[in-house]
Amino acid sequence: MVDVAAPLVAAAAKPGQFVIVCLSTDYSERIPLTIAGLDTQKGSIRLIWQAVGKSTAELANLKVGDTVENILGPLGKPTHIEKFGTVVCVGGGIGNAPLLPIARGMKEAGNKVISILGARNKELLILEDDFKAVSDEVIIVTDDGSYGRKALVTEPLEEICKGASKPNLAVAIGPGVMMKFCCATTKKYNVPTVVSLNTIMIDGTGMCGGCRVEVGGQTKFVCVDGPEFDGHLVNFDLMMKRMNAYKQLEKQAMENYEQHKCRLKDIGTEAQKNSKF
Amino acid sequence: MDESTKHLNELLAKHKAGILKPADRYEIPPQAMPAQDAIARRSNVSEVATGYTETQARLEALRCLGCKNAPCVAGCPVKIRIKDFIAPIVEGDFKKALDIIRENSLLPAVCGRVCPQEVQCQLPCTVGKKFKDVDKSVSIGRLERFVADWGRKNHDKTNPKIAPSTGKKVAVIGSGPGGIVVATDVRRAGHDVTVFEAFHKTGGVMVYGIPEFRLPKAIVREEIEQLKNMGVKIVCNFVVGRTRTIKELIEEDGFDAVYVGVGAGLPQFMGIEGEHLVGVYSANEYLTRANLMRAYDFGKGADTPIAMSKRVAVVGGGNVAMDSARTAVRLGAEKVYLIYRRSEKEMPARVEEVHHAKEEGIEFHLLRNPKRIIGDSGGVVCAIECLKYELGEPDASGRRRPVPIQGSEFQIEVDTVIIAIGNSANPLIGQTTNGLELNKWGNIVVDEKCKTSLDGVYAGGDIVLGAATVILAMGQGRTAAAAINEYLTGK
Numbered sequence: 156m157v158d159v160a161a162p163l164v165a166a167a168a169k170p171g172q173f174v175i176v177c178l179s180t181d182y183s184e185r186i187p188l189t190i191a192g193l194d195t196q197k198g199s200i201r202l203i204w205q206a207v208g209k210s211t212a213e214l215a216n217l218k219v220g221d222t223v224e225n226i227l228g229p230l231g232k233p234t235h236i237e238k239f240g241t242v243v244c245v246g247g248g249i250g251n252a253p254l255l256p257i258a259r260g261m262k263e264a265g266n267k268v269i270s271i272l273g274a275r276n277k278e279l280l281i282l283e284d285d286f287k288a289v290s291d292e293v294i295i296v297t298d299d300g301s302y303g304r305k306a307l308v309t310e311p312l313e314e315i316c317k318g319a320s321k322p323n324l325a326v327a328i329g330p331g332v333m334m335k336f337c338c339a340t341t342k343k344y345n346v347p348t349v350v351s352l353n354t355i356m357i358d359g360t361g362m363c364g365g366c367r368v369e370v371g372g373q374t375k376f377v378c379v380d381g382p383e384f385d386g387h388l389v390n391f392d393l394m395m396k397r398m399n400a401y402k403q404l405e406k407q408a409m410e411n412y413e414q415h416k417c418r419l420k421d422i423g424t425e426a427q428k429n430s431k432f
Numbered sequence: 433m434d435e436s437t438k439h440l441n442e443l444l445a446k447h448k449a450g451i452l453k454p455a456d457r458y459e460i461p462p463q464a465m466p467a468q469d470a471i472a473r474r475s476n477v478s479e480v481a482t483g484y485t486e487t488q489a490r491l492e493a494l495r496c497l498g499c500k501n502a503p504c505v506a507g508c509p510v511k512i513r514i515k516d517f518i519a520p521i522v523e524g525d526f527k528k529a530l531d532i533i534r535e536n537s538l539l540p541a542v543c544g545r546v547c548p549q550e551v552q553c554q555l556p557c558t559v560g561k562k563f564k565d566v567d568k569s570v571s572i573g574r575l576e577r578f579v580a581d582w583g584r585k586n587h588d589k590t591n592p593k594i595a596p597s598t599g600k601k602v603a604v605i606g607s608g609p610g611g612i613v614v615a616t617d618v619r620r621a622g623h624d625v626t627v628f629e630a631f632h633k634t635g636g637v638m639v640y641g642i643p644e645f646r647l648p649k650a651i652v653r654e655e656i657e658q659l660k661n662m663g664v665k666i667v668c669n670f671v672v673g674r675t676r677t678i679k680e681l682i683e684e685d686g687f688d689a690v691y692v693g694v695g696a697g698l699p700q701f702m703g704i705e706g707e708h709l710v711g712v713y714s715a716n717e718y719l720t721r722a723n724l725m726r727a728y729d730f731g732k733g734a735d736t737p738i739a740m741s742k743r744v745a746v747v748g749g750g751n752v753a754m755d756s757a758r759t760a761v762r763l764g765a766e767k768v769y770l771i772y773r774r775s776e777k778e779m780p781a782r783v784e785e786v787h788h789a790k791e792e793g794i795e796f797h798l799l800r801n802p803k804r805i806i807g808d809s810g811g812v813v814c815a816i817e818c819l820k821y822e823l824g825e826p827d828a829s830g831r832r833r834p835v836p837i838q839g840s841e842f843q844i845e846v847d848t849v850i851i852a853i854g855n856s857a858n859p860l861i862g863q864t865t866n867g868l869e870l871n872k873w874g875n876i877v878v879d880e881k882c883k884t885s886l887d888g889v890y891a892g893g894d895i896v897l898g899a900a901t902v903i904l905a906m907g908q909g910r911t912a913a914a915a916i917n918e919y920l921t922g923k
């Protein structure tokens with residue numbers, strides 16, 4: 156997690172938007188990261204990421220006071236926030252980060268907010284306290300039961316949808332499979348569901364088409380049409396396949412990087428084991 | 433002294449004596465463009481066409497008849513005084529030639545390389561007409577390039593005069609050729625100019641689209657340096673519409689006028705089965721990864737992953753398709769197929785690029801079009817299925833319409849498919865600017881002065897014209913800059 160001074164981005168940013176970070180002008184990959192929080196007074200934005208590949212590991216290696224060469228943003232359409240009634244916010248893994256400002260926005264708009272936070276284990280759960288501050292109720296689940304309930308996020312989600320006070324909206328952000336199953340759950344109960352997609356991106360301005368997804372049978376571009384879509388219309392299977400596109404090469408880039416910087420080895424290999432990419 | 437220098441000297445002597453007849457000029461052979469060896473260049477990204485020698489340039493210049501009515505000028509979108517710049521080349525006065533070109537074109541080193549001359553200035557050339565072959569026209573573009581390169585080598589940078597400061601502020605959105613021209617012309621009039629660019633590098637398509645082997649990036653960089661020397665401010669990583677909207681730039685940040693030159697946007701796909709498979713790219717994505725992020729240096733510092741493709745199919749017949757195919761060759765592909773649904777005659781790509789592509793071993797599959805893309809169990813491309821086509825009646829564009837031949841399906845084994853069939857308009861500015869009139873394709877509507885439906889907001893280049901050319905974008909930039917300068921004088 157890091158706060159980055161980017162006054163112009165901070166001034167314009169709204170929940171649901173993201174930035175593209177690029178570590179060196181000549182060579183670096185451009186990686187999208189969600190704006191997890193901001194401080195307009197200090198002119199800074201908060202980024203939270205998981206070191207899953209070379210670029211994120213490199214980013215993790217920065218020290219306070221270092222500069223990130225380029226930050227572009229805020230990108231994407233902001234979340235549509237209004238008073239819906241009851242909103243369930245479902246976060247999986249690092250997906251909690253982009254979810255937080257949305258939960259906060261929903262709360263401020265007068266909604267009852269129920270947050271379901273899922274993680275593989277206790278160590279990987281993030282932002283619990285922040286969610287407590289902006290939710291009426293927080294439900295924690297872990298895959299291994301090391302903290303909260305031993306369950307997948309879809310279990311409590313189903314209970315809530317089935318319950319007496321059916322929610323008016325669900326927002327799910329996390330790994331593709333998680334969003335897919337959340338949507339399958341809410342669909343059964345006709346609860347409108349918003350998801351935020353994190354596809355491969357290059358420019359983030361609607362030029363390259365790398366971020367394309369199929370929504371309701373049509374080709375949409377996550378960077379300009381999204382990142383949020385009606386979860387019941389998204390073709391998650393296609394999206395997840397595309398996300399695997401560069402696995403092999405990314406691994407190679409990571410290995411090259413490791414050879415140069417052995418001290419990063421721990422973060423790198425550990426991250427790769429944990430990564431679902 | 434070699435043959436051609438001897439030939440040149442004889443001709444020059446006759447020319448000076450005033451006895452070089454048009455018939456003599458017709459006899460001078462068209463000078464071929466020297467180029468890197470076709471095999472060698474498959475594995476490097478250096479420029480393919482290496483440029484005329486001085487002797488070649490002067491011989492080629494002698495082929496120009498200096499026609500009274502100069503039909504060539506009508507073919508040039510920015511109306512360069514062609515015969516007037518060619519005449520001093522004969523004399524060896526390259527400085528004078530350059531000054532004449534610069535009156536109308538700010539980026540001659542670029543246009544000389546990438547203009548589709550055979551359908552512009554060289555199409556109506558009298559010499560080409562005489563031989564009934566546009567390839568025999570005077571090579572105006574190559575001469576332009578020669579003169580511009582001479583200027584670069586001799587550091588002939590005329591620093592344009594800048595009028596005293598007016599205190600007026602102009603925002604230029606996008607640093608493509610249109611934006612560069614507007615920034616220059618508006619700055620010259622003494623206004624304070626800021627260029628906003630979404631990418632982390634400036635130059636637009638000239639940097640992320642057109643590859644190094646066709647347009648060395650150093651040329652574009654020099655032009656940007658020139659802008660900076662003139663006092664133009666350049667802000668990268670700034671997306672207008674998101675970081676700030678046009679309205680905010682005008683109402684809160686104090687900009688008096690805005691030029692929108694954001695270029696073409698979203699790539700079109702064919703809407704066929706399999707386009708979402710892994711290994712299917714839009715040309716924009718492929719070229720951006722290769723150029724801007726230097727995928728060709730993967731492992732040597734660059735870390736943008738791009739499929740290390742071995743068998744590549746490129747769909748389309750324009751410059752973008754040629755650039756993609758030729759880039760794939762340079763990234764190590766063993767087989768590159770170019771699939772185009774019409775015949776070679778209808779290809780919109782520059783003739784020189786088609787020629788170079790063939791030399792580099794790219795296989796052309798003409799009158800063929802994909803029907804679907806086939807993936808393996810992991811969702812990765814493994815083949816492309818095409819249909820054969822024949823040409824039918826002419827369509828609205830005047831070209832004969834390709835008609836599929838039923839039952840003619842065949843498959844080609846590939847691991848990568850690059851779609852290069854065009855772009856639609858970038859939606860961002862339209863989405864975020866109330867009151868900006870767009871046409872039904874999403875392009876910005878402008879009047880003959882490049883003014884949009886909003887006061888103080890001008891636009892040009894691909895976002896107005898759809899996919900156009902560098903020189904058309906520059907031409908519109910000129911028009912818009914003149915209109916902005918006029919508008920600000922009255923303000």
Ligand SMILES: Cc1cc2nc3c(=O)[nH]c(=O)nc-3n(C[C@H](O)[C@H](O)[C@H](O)COP(=O)(O)OP(=O)(O)OC[C@H]3O[C@@H](n4cnc5c(N)ncnc54)[C@H](O)[C@@H]3O)c2cc1C
Nearest residue numbers: 189203204205247248249250273274308330333336351353
């Ligand atoms: C909008 C958006 C913005 C993003 N922004 C950032 C960012 O700012 N920084 C960053 O580093 N990354 C970002 N990402 C990347 C991405 O969120 C993570 O890499 C991804 O969430 C994987 O996290 P994980 O491995 O920790 O999840 P995991 O730990 O693998 O899974 C988390 C939880 O998901 C649930 N889950 C998993 N599988 C299933 C299933 N089959 N059915 C039901 N539930 C399931 C479980 O409850 C599990 O506890 C963003 C992603 C999105 C969607």
Ligand SMILES: Cc1cc2nc3c(=O)[nH]c(=O)nc-3n(C[C@H](O)[C@H](O)[C@H](O)COP(=O)(O)OP(=O)(O)OC[C@H]3O[C@@H](n4cnc5c(N)ncnc54)[C@H](O)[C@@H]3O)c2cc1C
Nearest residue numbers: 606608610630636637641672694695893894900901902905
């Ligand atoms: C691969 C390829 C090959 C080509 N080959 C040729 C050729 O041989 N000859 C020829 O004449 N033409 C060629 N063209 C076409 C030519 O490059 C374009 O017509 C020309 O560049 C258009 O110029 P432009 O001024 O409209 O801006 P562009 O060059 O399109 O640049 C627009 C700039 O605006 C930036 N931008 C976009 N949105 C925003 C925003 N919201 N805020 C800030 N900045 C933004 C973009 O990042 C970009 O840098 C080719 C195009 C491609 C893609």
Ligand code: SF4
Nearest residue numbers: 508543547552553573
């Ligand atoms: S700018 Fe282009 S069209 Fe005009 S003379 Fe030069 S090469 Fe020809």
Ligand code: SF4
Nearest residue numbers: 496497499504557558
């Ligand atoms: S038409 Fe051809 S020969 Fe005549 S002036 Fe132009 S370039 Fe020269």
Ligand code: FES
Nearest residue numbers: 359363364366378
């Ligand atoms: S990231 Fe390039 S079009 Fe969306």
